[in-house]
Amino acid sequence: MPSHAHAALIIVGHGSTLNPDSSAPTHLHADSIRQSRQFREVACCFWKEEPSMREVYESIDSEVIYIVPNFISEGYFCQQVLPRELRLTGPITHRDGKTIHYCDPVGIHPNMTRLLLQRADEVAPSVPRSETSLIIVGHGTNLNENSTKAIQDQVKLIHEGGYGFAEVIDTYMEEAPFVADWHKLTTAPNVVVVPFFIADGLHSFQDIPVLLGMEKETGKALSQMDVFRHNPIEMQGRHVYYSSAIGTERLMADVILDQVRDFDLKHAVDFDSADSSDSVQAKALANWLAEGRNVIGQVHIVESGVSVPSAPSYILRHIEDVATEAITLKTFHEPASAREISRVDEAGEFRPIxxxxxxxxxWQLELGSLTELQLALEFFYPAAIGMAYAQEIGTLNPVPLRDLLGRQTGMYRFANGINDEQASELIGKCCAxxxxxxxxxVFPLDATQSLSGTATSKIGDEAGHDAGQSNSIPLLxxxxxxxxVSAARKVARENFESK
Ligand code: SF4
Known part of the structure; x- marks a missing residue:
């Protein structure tokens, strides 16, 4: 693939407010592509986690952006939710001086076949394919035919490719052929089951094992399980080999790049207008630190000022650990450690916000460069640097609460049925x-009204600082x-039911 050193890559994942494993593969594929330096910037955004699809644009400097959905199919999310949230008008969108390329989701790329074969061989090494049934499991829903098409295409490709399996079939959780009937649908003595999902979440490690008969009831999320599953599992007189979700396969990063390459070929993308200048946000961050603004949220940043090559340039700590003896802190050296540090709280509970x-x-995080610092802060507080910078130069475009609630679809389509008073009360309570x-x-209630009542406690000064905190980098x-949105839906529903 030609270098995209002028462009940004945004990988969009679903994410979860409950399951810490949901966004992990998307982040890991982004890490891998970032390390390859094929793009000027690499970022992630999520439907259910931070940064949101609106916020992520604020963290991007580049004028050319590629967006790859880390989704399995071309269903509801890729055709409706993502274009709406990302404000896309088609495969190529020109907006605010940027050119945005919207690529196909990873799950429909033909190279997924390679990953499926690799995963099957990994999970059942030295088991002859000729004595093995391969089952690819999807969610399935009668609401959208595209949700099964990606899997059916893979079954066809593997079947016609002559890869030597005794049989290859597609099964689903919620529509026929049902995965629960696996023993009736297959005949070989060995059965390899590969969940065709992006992450090891509720479905691949909780629901499907129950449907297969491996577990009696749904267990904990993968990250909370003490013992990983042992293959093979003897069931119904067969050897069943159960794999983790296909999206956790390391080579998925290559499929993301394959989608970018295919987009360039299909749309004859021109590379001539490439801008690969330094990050303006990194420069802004350096300026803020020089002005003594060295706190962001609960993170304190110290510029070491030491010019020894192997010494860290920046040292980050929790603001309450600033005076703590370094020897008592656990020291990390990679920007990605910020993601792990901020993943769970002191009690080990997932921090979706x-x-x-x-x-x-x-903890103490020692970093060697401004670029590493910027990336670590991105993991602690997604898109915060970009939003603070946009606010400073007057380009931040806050979304009124009514606009957000009014554009919801699906189960959230009634969320705008709350009155103004309820909206402000809800913000005051849920955002305390x-x-x-x-x-x-920094967003208003609507185009003409600010938030009022208890919600005003959430509004900072003009730059978004708390009172007396102008030495910080604001979290906006x-x-x-x-x-x-979820809370508003609940209140709106109660309004409706009480009529
Ligand atoms: S301030 Fe409120 S709406 Fe904004 S991210 Fe925090 S909890 Fe959500």
């Missing part, structure tokens, strides 16, 4: 600084998050 005031203590979220809200909220 990264700006919740629950960042755990006891002390217990819920450290961000300062330009658009209400998923938690507010």
């Amino acid at each position: 990264k700006t919740a005031p629950t960042l755990k203590r006891g 600084n002390a217990t819920k979220c450290l961000r300062r809200i 909220c330009m658009e209400a998050c998923n938690h507010i």
